Amino acid sequence: QSALTQPASVSGSPGQSITISCTGTSSDIGYYDYVSWFQQHPGKAPKLMIYDVTNRPSGVSDRFSGSKSGNTASLTISGLQAEDEADYYCSSYTTSNSPVVFGGGTKLTVL
Amino acid sequence: QLQLQVSGPGMVKPSETLSLTCIVSGDSISSSNYYWGWIRQPPGKGLEWIGSVFYSGSTYYNPSFKSRVTISVDTSKNQFSLKLTSVTAADTAVYYCARPQGGRGRMGAYDYWGQGTLVTVSS
Numbered sequence: 001q002s003a004l005t006q007p008a009s010v011s012g013s014p015g016q017s018i019t020i021s022c023t024g025t026s027s028d029i030g031y032y033d034y035v036s037w038f039q040q041h042p043g044k045a046p047k048l049m050i051y052d053v054t055n056r057p058s059g060v061s062d063r064f065s066g067s068k069s070g071n072t073a074s075l076t077i078s079g080l081q082a083e084d085e086a087d088y089y090c091s092s093y094t095t096s097n098s099p100v101v102f103g104g105g106t107k108l109t110v111l
Numbered sequence: 112q113l114q115l116q117v118s119g120p121g122m123v124k125p126s127e128t129l130s131l132t133c134i135v136s137g138d139s140i141s142s143s144n145y146y147w148g149w150i151r152q153p154p155g156k157g158l159e160w161i162g163s164v165f166y167s168g169s170t171y172y173n174p175s176f177k178s179r180v181t182i183s184v185d186t187s188k189n190q191f192s193l194k195l196t197s198v199t200a201a202d203t204a205v206y207y208c209a210r211p212q213g214g215r216g217r218m219g220a221y222d223y224w225g226q227g228t229l230v231t232v233s234s
Binding site for chain 1: 226
């Protein structure tokens with residue numbers, strides 16, 4: 001089972017927009033619309049930010065949005081704020097014998 | 112409000128069995144349509160899915176753990192458990208239990224997490 005591929009790090013200035021990519025295969029992201037994104041601050045449990053590619057759970061800011069094209073999903077954060085600085089992980093349902101796979105994580109730095 | 116609490120020893124010796132329990136409050140495992148999951152995170156590394164269990168006892172596992180892992184559910188106690196055998200230092204990690212959004216396809220869309228517990232494998 002291969003992890004989904006994410007950039008190790010991204011950065012942006014307050015107020016800017018950034019996009020984090022998550023690349024999988026035709027067996028996971030390319031096959032299902034079951035991509036999720038998580039935000040994790042140091043020492044804390046992950047927090048669900050996006051599910052089903054584009055849906056935001058109640059209480060999550062609309063500055064966070066998700067999309068998908070082919071085998072790649074993306075998380076976009078607009079109007080960057082200092083508190084957005086965290087690690088971000090994607091996950092997807094898969095057709096393999098291991099139904100859940102995570103990305104390796106992306107560290108977002110707000111400059 | 113749903114709460115998940117991980118309980119179990121914080122240290123395990125190499126070659127022994129790691130055993131953790133996730134105690135669920137605020138929702139009944141037996142009346143819900145969720146695949147309750149275990150996820151771990153080695154220090155300084157990313158998230159790794161371990162496996163999930165349905166209230167019926169049906170399970171899904173990450174094949175990376177081969178035959179070392181067993182996840183079970185006890186509906187009478189409203190809890191589910193993780194056992195990982197033959198542990199090594201590589202199994203040192205923060206272990207989380209979690210509940211996903213719902214439905215099999217959303218098995219990885221965890222919206223409720225336990226507090227996580229660091230399990231260190233050391234003699």
